[in-house]
Amino acid sequence: MLLSSIPTPIEHDWRHIENISIFESNESLLAVPNTQNLKQLPIYFDSNVNHAINICVARQSVIQKLQQAADLLPKHLGILVLDAWRSSAVQKALQEKIGDNIKTIYPHLSVDEQQQLLSDFVAPVRADFISPHLTGGSVDITLFNRETNEWLDMGAGFDEPTERSHTHFYEDQPTHPACQNRRLLYSVMNLVGFSNLPTEWWHFDYGNSLWAYYNQKSHAIYGAAHWDVVDHQ
Structure with missing residues (x-):
């Protein structure tokens, strides 16, 4: 596969994204399957984030497209899903967790600057805002080696709130393994059919307002979704 370079990012503005119309498709949320080249690891549950569930679930079409993407990879590679649908409670917990990380990493920034940086990595938590992960249309993923189960080098850790996490960061270092690995995943x-959030190499969207924003669609097809843990036990 000929890998093209990752384009220079277009900055996102949550105020624009929340104004995009939603024509709900009513697709179901389903568990991400474990196949030979598509697997899940609910990373927030494993790291004891408050309210995180022990499974990765997403809209039906999102899962189908993930499998299609995995099938395009070289035979020794696969896609590992780390998070997909996310409740508002988990979103709030992550805002606090990553916000604390930013305060530690960037103590020299003002409170306003820290909040601006936080908005690059975590969507707002408000009663009147549908965050991308709440729709079941967002997935956080990486690539893994099917023979060793090792994650590929992406040049920045998952949820790392630094510029190294920006998807295009290694484009001026084409010999770095992360450059080619990111190009492959992208x-x-x-x-x-997925779009990428340019500040996060791991975050991809289909069907939600963030996807509509980056694909210049007139509307999204996924609004807020609900996964009832009790119903699926």
Whole structure:
């Protein structure tokens, strides 16, 4: 597969994204399956984030497209899903967790600057705002080696709130393994219809308002979704 470079990012503004119309498709949330080249690891549950569930679930079409993307990869690689649908309670917990990380990493920034940086990595938590993960249309993913189960080098840790996490960061370092690995992940996901959040190499969207924003669609097809843990036990 010929890997093209990752384009210079277009900054997102949550105020624009929340104004996009939603024509709800009513697609179901389903558990992400574990196949040979598509697997899940609910990372927030494993790291004891408050209210996180022990499974990755997403809209039906999102899962189908993830499998299509995985099938485009070289045979020794697969896609690992770390998070997908996320409740508002988990979103709030992550805002606090990553906000604390930012305060530790960037103590020299003002409170306003820290909040601006936080908005690059975590969507707002408000009663009148539908965050991308709440729709079941967002997935946080990485690539893994099917023979060793090791994650590929992406050049920045998952949820790392630094510029190294920006998807295009390694484009001026084409010999760095992370440059080619990011290009590969970006390419297969783009080919099957996902958009990428430019500040996070791991975050991809389909069907929600963030996807509509980056694909210049007139509307989104996924609004807020609900996964009832009790019903699925």
